[in-house]
Amino acid sequence: MASLAAAPPQEGSARPLVGTALYVAAILIGLGNFLVVLDTTICNVSVPTIAGNLGVSSTQGTWVITSYAVAEAITVPLTGWLAKKFGAQRTFIACYLSFAVVQFFCGMSHSLGMLLGMRVLLGLVGGPIMPLSQMLLLRIFPKEKATLATVIWAMTTLVGPVAGPILGGIICDNYGWPWIFFIKVPIAAAAGFALMKLMHGQSDPKAPAFIDKVGLALLVIWVGALQIMLDEGRNQDWFASEEICILGIVALIGFLAFVIWELTEKNPIVDLRIFRHRGFVGAALTYAVGYGAFFASIVLLPLWEQSAMGYTATWAGYATGIMGILAVVSAPFVGKACEKMDPRLIVSAGILGIGAIMVWRMWTFNPDVTFTQMAWPTLWTGPFMVMFFVPVTGLAMASVKHDEQANAAGLSNFMRTLAGAFATALVQSGWSNATRRNEGEIVNAMQHGRTAVEGLLAQGVPLDNARAALWQVIEGQSVMLGTLNMFGVIALCLAFSATLIWLVPKPKGPIDTSGAH
Secondary structure (H helix, E strand, O other): OHHHHHOOOOOOOOOOOOHHHHHHHHHHHHHHHHHHHHOOOOOHHHHHHHHHHHOOOHHHHOHHHHHHHHHHHHHHHHHHHHHHHHOHHHHHHHHHHHHHHHHHHHHOOOOHHHHHHHHHHHHHHHOOHHHHHHHHHHHHOOHHHHHHHHHHHHHHHHHHHHHHHHHHHHHHHHHOOOHHHHOHHHHHHHHHHHHHHHOOOOOOOOOOOOOOHHHHHHHHHHHHHHHHHHHHOOOOOHHHOHHHHHHHHHHHHHHHHHHHHHHHOOOOOOOHHHHHOHHHHHHHHHHHHHHHHHHHHHHHHHHHHHHOOOOOHHHHHHHHHOOHHHHHHHHHHHHHHHHHOOHHHHHHHHHHHHHHHHHHHHHHOOOOOOHHHHHHHHHHHHHHHHHHHHHHHHHHHHOOOHHHHHHHHHHHHHHHHHHHHHHHHHHHHHHHHHHHHHHHHHHHHOOOHHHHHHHHHHOOOOHHHHHHHHHHHHHHHHHHHHHHHHHHHHHHHHHHHHHHHHHOOOOOOOOOOOOOO
């Protein structure tokens, strides 16, 4: 008996978590999800600082955002295989602790190449955390408390992207950009070890698992080639460059091969057969297009505020993150509304509301815009953001069979994450092109440029300084007009997304807005 008592507990021999232990475990699991989602936006306001310190352009600096998003998107389809092969709990904790280690090396990066490599690795280890956190929360809570589990998951998912710009700005300005990574090392490490200790002995079933190696390789090839093409296209003059042409061909052939393989493979890494459901197609496309447009706006805003308006990373973070105030307040009301109203109407209204915010910015923003004038539209984005994000996943899940819901959730999140990465690259390119185009039009339309320079010369200003002052005015106006142009494009994309949701058949009853499938 003594030897039995001293033996370590067997797999699944521990009692289910209850009381304080249950809630501590839930907080630690939710914290893991929060940290991963936080990383999607925490670099947004720090891009100019990171780029300046590493001696690269702001356009190259945005690769820090896209590299993480693409790697995370690629890993999402692997989550089911990892959970079966090694156990959901083991995989989650291993990714949690690895996330802490890779964060340290992100902060230690002394070149853009090293930082991008570490951000890719961070996305790979962080990708499974988001879906597995949802799975584990539902596993540790009894069925009668499943709603509480989904609330914890939903709130960490909602608050993370909003907190990112604020925390990133404050940390970057006061401690330096490496600390936006260093600060998460002790938190993730302590939480991961505490969770491992707390859940030791809990049931963590495994099952025979097959991985579609060919499908995975094709996925990495076409997604990687397409993202590099989008990131580098503007710098290489797009298809005038042989390199960009090759990347485009590789992406196209890789995508076609991927689609053919996945449709014929018995155990595909991405189950494309789910697209036979019209409702899923409508909801997933709405999610991807709408999220891509929204994410483009929260990448563009901090870049413009810092490069053209002279904002620090901290104030750019405040100007972006303020949307979280009304988002958190409105979330419970939107959830209740989804039980009584057609969720398609709520999604469409939410997306159109975000589009109207873009139009508001187009009409009111100018080089003299104040922080308060910029903050009001962002503040009111919050409720519309919740109206979009909360019901759309539930609509996607309601459109497929029960045994397809896990694959549908993974595919939907894959499309959303990839759309955010692609949109980041496209909005950068569009912004730059619009700025150059406006610059040329202003110069061509300027009739009194020489008079302005002569006036400065008469005041004793040297010729070079007078020309530089005039050019600074032209450049500032060009950037402002380019920014407004991109708000217009984003508004059009959002309007298109709002129509896609009507491809979804009307649900027969209330949908599950937790996404807990």
